[in-house]
Every structure is written in structure tokens, then in C-alpha cells.
Amino acid sequence: MPDLYIPEHIHDSVAPHGGSVLLNAHSGQWYALNSTAHTLWQEWQRTGDFDSAVDAMVHRYPREQRTQVRSDAEELAAGLAARGLVVSGQPGEPRSPGEPAEKIPAARTAPRSRSHRGLPQLAFAIALLLLRLPFRLTVALVGARQRWCRVAATQEQALWAVIAVEAVARRFPGRAACLELSLSAVLAMALLGRRLDWCIGTVDDPYRFHAWAEVDGVPVTHPSDSERALFRRVLSL
Numbered sequence: 001m002p003d004l005y006i007p008e009h010i011h012d013s014v015a016p017h018g019g020s021v022l023l024n025a026h027s028g029q030w031y032a033l034n035s036t037a038h039t040l041w042q043e044w045q046r047t048g049d050f051d052s053a054v055d056a057m058v059h060r061y062p063r064e065q066r067t068q069v070r071s072d073a074e075e076l077a078a079g080l081a082a083r084g085l086v087v088s089g090q091p092g093e094p095r096s097p098g099e100p101a102e103k104i105p106a107a108r109t110a111p112r113s114r115s116h117r118g119l120p121q122l123a124f125a126i127a128l129l130l131l132r133l134p135f136r137l138t139v140a141l142v143g144a145r146q147r148w149c150r151v152a153a154t155q156e157q158a159l160w161a162v163i164a165v166e167a168v169a170r171r172f173p174g175r176a177a178c179l180e181l182s183l184s185a186v187l188a189m190a191l192l193g194r195r196l197d198w199c200i201g202t203v204d205d206p207y208r209f210h211a212w213a214e215v216d217g218v219p220v221t222h223p224s225d226s227e228r229a230l231f232r233r234v235l236s237l
Helices: 035-047 050-060 066-082 119-130 135-147 155-169 178-191
Strands: 010-014 020-024 030-033 100-102 197-203 208-215 218-220 230-236
Touching (some): 010 230, 020 197, 020 230, 035 066, 050 066, 119 178, 155 218, 208 230
Antiparallel strands (some): 010 020, 020 030, 197 230
């Protein structure tokens, strides 16, 4: 079988249950792999060699017949390729999975700025528009803000943005969950020329997909959020 490589727009992170999650940054679609599929994926990511992944599985499960392991690996590779998660026949560069980030609660107060009173509404509206675009275009446009956002937001500024956009979202009749809220906070800071990272990944206990804003690797959440789970980045912009 030809060598396999992982396209650059596919991001992954190890899940607490021993498997992994994959994010297609072009489509915005998530995929979950169990521990067996993760072992194969990890080896393909590391070497690009289909057979070395089969060898790793045979070593891990010595009671299984190599022919059966190879058949299962071929079925997995075909399924991943059909979804654009792996590509055969070309070299690729291995990437390290996302590191978990422990949430550090932000301060309980946020700055009040009368001069920026309408900014959260504008940021929220822009976020809703961006999230209606193809996800790969959303990612490209959000990433482009780095050209003018060269100064990192402070924890206090970031918390102000999080609180302000959540207040706006409560009056919105449509869907406004973590994806919309986190992007709105990032854009609110971008409109002020400040950099706030937009992160997409998973959260443990209970395990689920999630999106949040970060400052210097520290997730920023609303003061009322008492969650103490680990945030695991898959994509950071």
C-alpha cells in the first residue's frame, strides 16, 4: 500500500479515553478515533509507513492474526482517505498532537469601558457572519487578524470581552454557544488591536468538543464558570 501522510489542515489531539479527536480545519468537521484506530493513526503520522503501523498493532495485540490486522488497517485507511483525513502516495511531515491546557480561573472583575460600549455587539455580529462561511474561509479570515493584532490582550481585557459578548448573546434569539461566544471575544479584542487566541479542541469530564479564548496559553472563562476540567487544544489561531 502507498505511503500515507496527514494533510496540514488536519489537527489532532489525544483524548483522555486513549483515542484521539481529529479536526478538519477546512470543513470544521470533527472525528473521533478509538484507541486502536489512534495507534494506527499515530504511526502513520509519525512515519507515513502503512506497514509499520500494522507492525505496531501486531506487537500490541500479539494474539491477533497479522492478516486480520492488516485488513482492519486497510479498512480504516480507506475510511480516513474518503474523508480527506489522510492522503496516500505523497510525503508528509509529522506533527505533534495538541497539548492539554489547564484552565486558570480569571479575575472576578472586568474593566468597564464606556467608549467601547457598542464593540461587543459588532464583534458578535461579525462572528455570526464568519461562522456562516465555509469553515476553511472562516479560519483564514480569523488568522489574518494577526497582521494588526501584535500586542497580546491582558487577562483583564480578555475577561471583559468574554463577559461583554455573553451579555450580548443572551439577547440573541438564535444559537450562541461556545463557538460563537469565543470567536466574538477574540474579534472584540481584534477590533481594539489586541491579540486573543481562538482555540478549538476538547474538554475532559465530561468529554466533549469545545471552543474558547486564551491569553498566553491560559483559557479565559466567565467568572460564573466553576468548571475545572482540562482544555485540550486541537487548533489555535
